[in-house]
Amino acid sequence: MQTSLLTAEGVRLSLREAGPVDAPPVVLVHGWAQSGEVWPDYPGVRVVAPDLRGHGDSEVTGAGYRDSAAWAADLRAVLDHVGRPATLVGWSYGGLVITDYLREHGTARVDGLVLVGAITEIGRDRPGGAAGPVMRRALPAALSEDPAVAVPALAGFFRDQADLPGGLVQRLLGTALRVPPGVRRDLFRRDVDGSTVLKGVDKPTLVVHGTADGVVDPSAGEHAAGTVPGAELRRYERTGHVPFLERQERFADDLLGFVAEVCR
Numbered sequence: 001m002q003t004s005l006l007t008a009e010g011v012r013l014s015l016r017e018a019g020p021v022d023a024p025p026v027v028l029v030h031g032w033a034q035s036g037e038v039w040p041d042y043p044g045v046r047v048v049a050p051d052l053r054g055h056g057d058s059e060v061t062g063a064g065y066r067d068s069a070a071w072a073a074d075l076r077a078v079l080d081h082v083g084r085p086a087t088l089v090g091w092s093y094g095g096l097v098i099t100d101y102l103r104e105h106g107t108a109r110v111d112g113l114v115l116v117g118a119i120t121e122i123g124r125d126r127p128g129g130a131a132g133p134v135m136r137r138a139l140p141a142a143l144s145e146d147p148a149v150a151v152p153a154l155a156g157f158f159r160d161q162a163d164l165p166g167g168l169v170q171r172l173l174g175t176a177l178r179v180p181p182g183v184r185r186d187l188f189r190r191d192v193d194g195s196t197v198l199k200g201v202d203k204p205t206l207v208v209h210g211t212a213d214g215v216v217d218p219s220a221g222e223h224a225a226g227t228v229p230g231a232e233l234r235r236y237e238r239t240g241h242v243p244f245l246e247r248q249e250r251f252a253d254d255l256l257g258f259v260a261e262v263c264r
Helices: 068-082 093-105 133-138 147-160 166-177 181-186 195-199 218-227 248-262
Strands: 002-006 012-018 025-029 046-050 086-091 110-116 205-210 232-236
Touching: 002 068, 012 068, 025 068, 025 093, 046 068, 068 086, 068 093, 086 093, 086 248, 093 110, 093 195, 110 248, 133 147, 147 166, 195 218, 205 218, 205 248, 218 232, 232 248
Parallel strands: 025 046, 025 086, 086 110, 110 205, 205 232
Antiparallel strands: 002 012, 012 046
């Protein structure tokens, strides 16, 4: 079911929801230039998968993409909509959005965290944002206003980041092309430290990272797992940047087992 909400700032966000409303809620936060549609549904939980501002069917705002407080407010509005503490799952750039939220609002409304091929900070030489070779090859061309420059770069980015069927790669590319180039650029024009936030996390945390991730270097997952107190790191061998699509059954088992533990 597709729904929408307005944030306190008045930004309209689109959400995809599935599962029983009284089941444990899981908020799935997608990555750069994607949307909530990238996530599968998971049985036995309430899935809430927002489209970040400027992505998917959510509003393309004129500002806020470089502002931690804006991202935090957007995710807070999603949790207000959920109405109870939830497990937050952040893939790729979604891990940074979750870190933004925690910086502003803490963990009171969080049951647990799952970071999937995620960054938790951004900026030169920040270990929690280490980029892999696939990302480095795609930039800056993937941010260009010129489609002759951006489209081949984005096509290569999605083709090379994971072992996925060609039709799915094209769907991911189509989703990315819906995101305006200015939005794609602004998400990278940030310099944000995440280590202090991660050190203060007091909720169960699972870090999942593919050992063959060429978008977010596996060292970023190791950094997060080593910084969050008590975090568990699960390495997916021979897996790229999209573990929840490349290893769907294993990831579903890991996610649902984690949710069952934190919601007991």
